[in-house]
Amino acid sequence: MNRFSPTAKTPMSTKTLATLAIILSVRPLIFADEPAPQVNPKDKLVVETVLRLKSFDLESSTRAKEAVLRYLKADPGSDQYFTLIERFKPQEITEDLARFSLQHSTETSGVRGAELLFLMNAGSTLEAAIKSGDEKTSVAAVTLIGHVAAERTEAILLPVVASTKSPLAVRTAAVSALSRSVNGQKSVLTLVVSGKLADDLKFAAANVLLSSSDPAIKAEAAKHLQLPATADAQPLPPIAELIQRRGDPVAGAIAFRKTNMCINCHKVKGEGKEVGPDLSEIGSKLSREAVYVSILDPSAAISHNYESYALVTDNGLVVVGLLVSETDDAITLRTQEGLDKKFSRQNVEEFEKQKISMMPQDLQKQLTVTELIDIVEYVMTLRKPPEE
Ligand code: HEC
Structure with a gap:
């Protein structure tokens, strides 16, 4: 029970505006024993009161509105x-509500905020x-x-799908956000069938x-789109199916360490090369679905x-890599093999950020479906040690 609940201190059963007026005149000092409250207790009392007054018009009281x-x-939240x-x-x-929702776009509270914004x-x-212009914010907005x-989803999001910028x-x-509804799926399918869907979106669409x-959507899509084939020539099941399956983490740990596989670019607990992020605690950071998408x-x-x-x-030498350092005189890139290469600015003709990941786009070609599932099972076991 909340100690500032009006029923605890003031007989609020009358639920009248008069009562509200009394609360508004109470000095906040009476709550001075509360340790540095973020929420002003008096405001909280006002809030609880106005919520009880069935037909209260917030615009009728400036002070109540300010408190709210x-x-x-x-x-x-x-x-x-x-x-x-x-x-x-x-x-x-x-x-404020938009900012809150964008910051919590993957949580129930963020989605609730977004609902209210449209309301x-x-x-x-x-x-x-x-x-x-901020990628994370844009992704959050699209998701919400x-x-x-x-x-209105299609009207807002189809132009985003089509935008080359x-x-x-x-x-x-x-694409994922549109696909939450059958109508959205149909509009994505229309883009696919008419050849208007950009190539780099085909995996997401498939x-x-x-x-x-x-x-019907599934059958029509299958005529135009394919998920990439795996090493055993089996087509890859959609991620929605993959996340339902469980693998063998021990076999996964072995596959993870095959030549040219994950360990070649990722460190796990000190082992491996550091081309991509350290994966020692990745299971605490990413969902199973996100791990599949990453791969x-x-x-x-x-x-x-x-x-x-x-x-x-x-x-004429072309080198692709992660940016290790950049000074006025030199640029150092780390290649896919995990080698750091330094170039003098004088010898660099072009230098440009790439839109594609350093992580190979077709790793699944080197893996069977079972190996892929095992690797993900193993990756999900890589977690933060429990706090003491
Ligand atoms: C040639 C190097 C390379 C190989 C091989 C490779 N990765 Fe990566 N990986 C990267 C790079 C670089 C990134 C960071 C860029 C990105 O997110 O695409 C990355 C990102 C990831 C992420 C996302 C990490 C995060 O913090 O969000 C996961 C998960 C991942 N890789 C798992 C794997 C697994 C599992 C394998 C083996 C099946 C693998 N990678 C093979 C280079 C590689």
Whole structure:
């Protein structure tokens, strides 16, 4: 029971505006024993009271409104937060709510926030975030829109899919977001059939359309799209199917260490080369689905700091690698083999960030489906040690 619950201190059963007026005049000092509260207890009391008053119009009291807005700023994401916004729909809060939702786009609270934004006719805040220029924010916005924009989803996201300017991660997220509804799947399928879907989105599209719950979509997609074949010439099952299967982590640990396989580029607990991120605790960071996407469609979401660069020297040598260091005089790249190569600026003709990952795009060709599942099972066991 909350100690600031109005019933605990003040007889609030009358639920009248008069009571509210009394609360508004109470000095916050009476709550001074509360250790540095983020939420002003007086605001909380006001909030609880206005929520009890069935037909209270927030616009009728500036002080109540100010208290509500302060409370909303201090306690984003709480149940009360959403209840208040849903009830009073204060337009002043839409920017904050959008920011909150974007920061929590993979959580229930973020999606709830996005729902409210559309309910308040402020969905445009999320639409604007797609064009923020920050990849993570754009992906979050696209994902949220896929969850809540309902019949507007296609109008908002199809242009994103088609945009040549958007980063691949954002376009991929748009394909996935559209595919949450049958209508969205149909519009993606239309792009595929008409040859308008960009090549770098085909894995994402195949993955969702070939696991569609609608047999007609699935059948039509199968005529145009294929998931890449694996080493045993079996077509790769869609990720939605793969994540249902369990593998053998011991066999996975062995496959992970095959020549030219994962260990060649990833460190695990001190072993291996450091071309890609250290995977020692990756099972605590990524979901099973995200691990599959990392392996099968590596360019769709390139980890921060692991963008690859291509460099052409004046004698025509082309080197692709991660940027290890860049000074006024020299550029050092780490190649796929894990070798650091330093080039004098004088000899560099071109130097450019690449859109594709350093992680090979077709690793599954070297793996059977079983090996792939085993590797993912093993990767999921790589977790942070439990805290003491
Ligand atoms: C030629 C080098 C190379 C090989 C081989 C390779 N990777 Fe990677 N991997 C990378 C690089 C570089 C990145 C970072 C860029 C990116 O996210 O695409 C990466 C990213 C990842 C990520 C995402 C990590 C994160 O923090 O988000 C996972 C998971 C991963 N690799 C797993 C594997 C597994 C499993 C294998 C073996 C089946 C493998 N990789 C083989 C280079 C490689």
